[in-house]
Amino acid sequence: MKILSIDNVSLSFGGLKVLTEISFDVIKGEIFAIIGPNGAGKTSILNIISGFYHPDKGKVFFNGKDLTRIPADERAALGMGRTFQNIALYHGMSVLDNIKLGAHTHLKTGLMSGLWYWGAAHREEMELRKKIEEDIIDFLEIESIRKQPVSALAYGLQKRVELARALAMRPKVLLMDEPVAGMNAEETEDMARFILDIKEEYNITIVLIEHDMKMIMDISDRVLVLNFGKALTHGTPKEVQKHPDVIAAYLGQKKAETMEKG
C-alpha cells in the first residue's frame, strides 16, 4: 500500500535545475532511503514533500491525497514528521518543551484558553506530558536531560532530541535528513537501532537521507539513488549496490568499468 507517491516532480531555482522528473513510491511501513552525492537534490525532495518548496512540475500524493494545495503547516497535521540536516531545535526552550512543540498540531489550546490556563489547557498539558514521557522520552532514553536547555547538549543528544520532537508529531511518515551525520560508530548504531524500533513498534514509515552507506544498506528496505537532480535507479539495497551507474557515480567511471569486467 503506497503511503507516499512522488509523481514526476521537477524543481528549479532560476536557471539551476535542482530536480528533474523524479518519481517514486514509498510503501507503508518500510524504510525508504534516498542517497546520492552532495548537491544531488535529496534535501530538496524532502522539502517538497514537507511543503516548503513548490515543485515546478509534478505532484506529491500522501495516502492518495494530492498535497499540491496543502500549505506546509497543514501537512504536519496529516501525519508528516520531519528532522533536519542542520539541527533545528529551539534554543530558547528546554528539551521537554522542544518535544512538546512537536505535538503542536494535535493540541487544541487557543489564545484564550492559554491565557486562562487552569482547566482545559492544564489538562491538555498534563496529558501531553504523560504521553511524551511514556512513549518518547522513555523510548529514546533521554530522561536525564529532559529539563536541560538544548544548547547545552552534546551533538549526538541534540540529534536524538530532534528525533523525539519528530515523534511527538505522531507522524505516519517520518522524513529524516541525515540523522547520523557527524556521529561516531556507537552513536550511529544507537540511532539505527532507534529507527528500526520506530518502524517496528509504531509502524511509522520512514524516508531517510543519509551518506553512511553501511547504515543505509543495513536498515533500508528500498533505496533511491539521485545524482544531479536525476534519479539513477531504485530498488533493494543489494540491487542498487550492483548497478553500474551507481558505482560510476560514487566510485568513478573507471572503477565501474573495472568491476564490470571483473
Added chain:
Amino acid sequence: MDIFLQLISSGFLVGGIYALIALGFVLIYKATNIINFATGEFMMIGAYIFYSLMVYLKLSPFIGFPLVIIFAAILGFLVERLILRHMLGQPNISIIMVTIGLSSILLGLAEIIWGSSFRSFPPLFPRKPIILGEIVLRSNLFYGFLVAMAVVVIFLLLFKYAKVGIAMRATANDQMAAFSMGINVKTMFTISWAFGAIAASLGGIIIGNIGGVQPTLGHIGLKIFPIVILGGLDSIIGAVIGGFIVGIVENLAGGYLDPYFHGGVKDLAPFVVLIFILLIKPHGLFGTKEIERL
C-alpha cells in the same frame, strides 16, 4: 499645472539627495545583512561636523568635505569594530536593536554637544535661484542635487569597476564564496560600514545646507525606510529610483494636502505609501525574495 510641475521638479531634486542616503543604507544591508536604524543619525552627525568645521574652524568647504568623509569613515569603522563585531552570530533582531540603541546614543550626544537649537549653514552655493521656464528651483536644492548625484555616480562606478567595489559586491552576494576566494570578509564589513556612513554623512551635509541642522535632522533619515522598501531592500538601483519616487510623492502630497491638515503631510506621506507597498509588493520594485535553505 504650474504648481504640479514645480512640485515634481523640487521633489525630483530632493529625491536625488534621498537616493544618496538610501544608497548608504543599502550598501550596509547588502554587505552585512544589517538594517542600520542609525542612518539618520549618521546624516545628522555629518551635517554637524561639517557645520562645526565651517563655522568654528572657518575652514573652506573644499577642505571640510574631505574631512567629513574621513570622520564618517572613522565613525563607520568604529561602529563596526567596537560594537557590531561582538554581535556576530547573534540573531538578527538583536543586531537591529543595537543599531536602534546606537541611533539613540548619537541623537543624545549631538544634542549635548551642539545643543538643541536650529543652526543654519553658511552658504555653500551661489544664492541665485535657478529658473527653468515657469519653475523656480532653490539654489541650495539644485546644487545639492548635483553634488549628491555626483557622489552616487562615483559610488556606482566604484562598485562596478574598482577592486574594492567588486570585493564588496562579492561579499554582499555570497559571504562564504567571497571568503573562499580570499576576500577578507571582516574587512569588507568594516569597509561597507565606512562607505555607508560616508554616503549618509554627505547626504546629511547637503540636506543641512538646504534646511539647516538640528538634532532632529535624523528624523529625515527615517524616510529611508519607505525608500528602500519601495526600491527593494537589497537593490542599489531600487534605492536610487525609490529616492526619486519618494521625493516626488512627498512633495506632491505636501503641496496639495498640507492646507487640509495644517501641515506635516509631507513628512507623513512616505510612511503611508510604505504601508501600501507592504500590502501590494513588499519586496519592492527591484528587491529579490530570499531563497531560504532548510
Added chain:
Amino acid sequence: MHIGDFKETYSSDQAVFINATSRFWLGILFALLILFPFVAGDYLLFMANLAGITIIGAVGLNILTGFAGLISLGHAAFIGVGGYTAAILSTRFDLPFLLCLPLSGLMAAFFGIIVGGPSLRLKGLYLCIATLAAQLILEFVFVHWESMTGGIRGMNISPPQIFGYVLDNDFKFYFVTLVMVILCVTFARNLFRTRVGRAFIAIRDRDISAELMGINLLRYKTYAFALSSFMAGISGCLWVNFLKTVTPEHFPLMESVRYLAMVIVGGMGSILGSILGAIFMTIVPELISTFLGFLVNIFPTAMSFLFPLQQVIFGLLIVGFLVFEPHGLAEIWRRIKNYFHLWPFEH
C-alpha cells in the same frame, strides 16, 4: 538550600512556583505589595503606580519582541491609542472605567492588526519597519485629528470610578494598578505553559522549521501582535486615568525605544525580565533627573541636558546589555538565585 526536592506528579513538576520556599517568598512579596501604599510617601506611591502601568506595557512588548522575536517600534503609539480611546470613551460617551479598560485594549489591538497585519506574513524586519510607520502615522493623527483628540493640547478626564467609588488619589489607584499587573503577569506567564507560548518561541528561534512542525506562522504572529497591542492599550488606559490627562507628547518614538530598552535590559523572553526592566527603566529617568538636579549648583543649565542625557543612557543600556548580557537582568537574577540555592556548596 534545596535538597531532597522530589515531585510525584507531573502537575507539581511543572508548576511555576515549584517548591515551598518560592511559594513562601511569593507570599511575603504579596504582603509587602499590599502593605506598601500604607507606609509609602506621595512620591513613592506615584512612582509605584507609574512602574506598575509600565510593567503591563513592558510585558506586552516582551511577548511580541522577546518571546516571538518580532521587533516593534510602535509600542508607544499603541499605548497612546489605548490612552486616547479611554479618554474619548470616558469624556464623550461617559463609559465607566471598567468598560473603558477592555475597550482600550481592543482598540489598540485593532489598530495594531490594521497597520501591522500586512507585514506579518513577511519576515520579522518588515514588521519592524511597519511599526515604525505606525508610530509616525499615529503621532500625526494624535496631533492633527483635533476634533477627536484635542490636538496638541490633548484632553483632560475626570477621575475614574468603579461602581461609584471614585479613585481620586494615588493611594486608591494603586490597588487598581496592582490588580491589573497581577492579572497581566499571570495570564502572560500562563500562556508560556501552553502550546501558544511555545509556538511564539519557535517562531522566534527558527520560523521555517516551526512551520513544518505545523505552526501557522501568520496566525500565531497575529496572536502575538494582537496580544501585545491589547496590553499596550490597557497600559494606555491606566496611564490616562492615572494622570487624568493625555497629550501627544506622551507617546513619541523615543518612548517606543524606551520600552524596547525595558525588554532588552530586563531580559527578552522572560516575564520576570519585563517586570525588572520596567522598574529599572522607570527609575533611570528619575535618577538622571536627580543627578542633574545636583549638578545645577555647578552648571546652572544642567537640566537642559535631561532629555538628551536620557537618550544617550537608553541607547547605552540597549547596546551594553545586548553585547554583554543579552539575557538581561533576569539572567543576572537567576545567577544570584542559583548561587544561593547551592550555598554553602559551590556545585
